Amino acid sequence: MNFNMSITKNLIHIKSQLPEHVTLVAVSKTKPISDLKEAYNAGQRIFGENKIQEMVDKQPQMPTDVDWHMIGHVQRNKVKYMASFVSLIHGVDNFKLLKEIDKQALKHDRIINCLLQIKIATEESKFGMTAEEAEKILLSEAFSSLKNIKVVGVMGMATFTDDQTQLQQEFTFLKNTFNKLQEIKTENCNLQTISMGMSGDYKLAIDCGSTMVRVGSSIFGARNYSI
Numbered sequence: 514m515n516f517n518m519s520i521t522k523n524l525i526h527i528k529s530q531l532p533e534h535v536t537l538v539a540v541s542k543t544k545p546i547s548d549l550k551e552a553y554n555a556g557q558r559i560f561g562e563n564k565i566q567e568m569v570d571k572q573p574q575m576p577t578d579v580d581w582h583m584i585g586h587v588q589r590n591k592v593k594y595m596a597s598f599v600s601l602i603h604g605v606d607n608f609k610l611l612k613e614i615d616k617q618a619l620k621h622d623r624i625i626n627c628l629l630q631i632k633i634a635t636e637e638s639k640f641g642m643t644a645e646e647a648e649k650i651l652l653s654e655a656f657s658s659l660k661n662i663k664v665v666g667v668m669g670m671a672t673f674t675d676d677q678t679q680l681q682q683e684f685t686f687l688k689n690t691f692n693k694l695q696e697i698k699t700e701n702c703n704l705q706t707i708s709m710g711m712s713g714d715y716k717l718a719i720d721c722g723s724t725m726v727r728v729g730s731s732i733f734g735a736r737n738y739s740i
Contacts, residue, residue, distance in 0.1 A: 520548060521555040523732045528556075531726070535719055538582050540729030542567060542710075546574045548733050553579065561603075561727055565591045572598055584668075584727055586640050589613045597621045603668040603708055603727075606630040606640045608650050611662055619663035626665045631690050633669040633683040641669065644690040651697045659701055660662055666706025666724075669692050671714060680714055684721035691722070 523540070531537060538561040541549050549560060549571065558578060562568035563585025572581060580600035587604050596617035605611055605627045619624040629650070632641025641715050642650075650656050651664065669687040671680050695704040708725040710718025715726040 520733060524552055524555045524557055527731060530716070532719065534658070534724055536706075536725040538584065538708075538725060538727045539732050540727050541571070541583065541733065542585075542729065544733050546571060549575060552732065557732075559600075561729075565595050568599075569594050581591060593602035593617045593620075596623070596625065597738070599625060601626045601628065601665070603628045604630045604640065605664075606632075606642050607651075607657065609649070611656070611659060611664075615659040624661050624663055626663050628666045628668040628706060629664060629694075630668045630670075631687055633687050633709075635679075636672055636674040639670050639672075644693065647694060648697070651694060651699070651702050657699060662701060664702045664704065666704050666708060667694065668708035671709065671711075671718075674738045677717065680717055681721060684709055684718050684723070704729045 528537060538557065538559050539552050539557045540561045543561045553576065555603065559580045559582060561582040561584040562571070568581055568583065581598060582601045582603060583595060583599055583602045587602060587610055589610055592613050602614060605614070610693060611627065614625050614627060629647045630641045631644060631647060632639060667687060669683065671673060671683045674680065688707060689705060691707050706725050707723050708727065709723045710726040710727050712731040715728060718726060
């Protein structure tokens with residue numbers, strides 16, 4: 514089935530359901546440029562990729578007013594490839610990565626916005642730091658010396674489950690963590706964003722306090738992982 518005809522329709526439908534304070538990230542990983550352009554023409558400006566190389570390949574093919582979000586796990590040695598243009602990095606799960614982002618941002622005379630990824634899922638495969646580790650980083654002297662990054666919020670990936678009660682607990686935990694960390698305000702830390710919720714659970718995530726949802730298949734159709 515060809516979903517392309519309905520990308521515009523899907524976008525309009527999802528946006529009509531989102532409260533004004535919630536930002537939509539269109540997750541375009543594995544999708545061809547033609548799909549991204551259709552979403553762009555329908556008014557979408559924020560696109561999320563989970564592989565740096567794919568984002569780097571797509572970026573010059575899209576208009577310059579696109580905001581690129583890196584939503585996947587980030588390897589430190591690849592930060593340099595996206596440092597000149599990435600708008601927000603969601604998956605910052607350790608201090609060494611923050612330090613590397615700061616170093617590469619400095620080379621481009623930019624300040625790169627970051628979200629701290631908090632581990633909220635029960636699955637071992639999901640990345641993230643504990644709420645305590647996040648607090649320790651934000652209060653550390655080493656963090657205060659980073660001038661080219663800004664921590665603007667938190668991100669979490671919920672467990673892959675249909676159990677609404679469990680999802681609600683995980684989302685609520687992230688919201689509570691955000692509330693606690695939000696009290697920390699420094700030159701390079703001012704928390705505004707809670708990135709949680711994807712195609713299957715974004716409505717529940719918004720009910721639990723999400724301000725940014727990452728939606729892919731509900732916009733672009735099922736993903737093709739064979740490419």
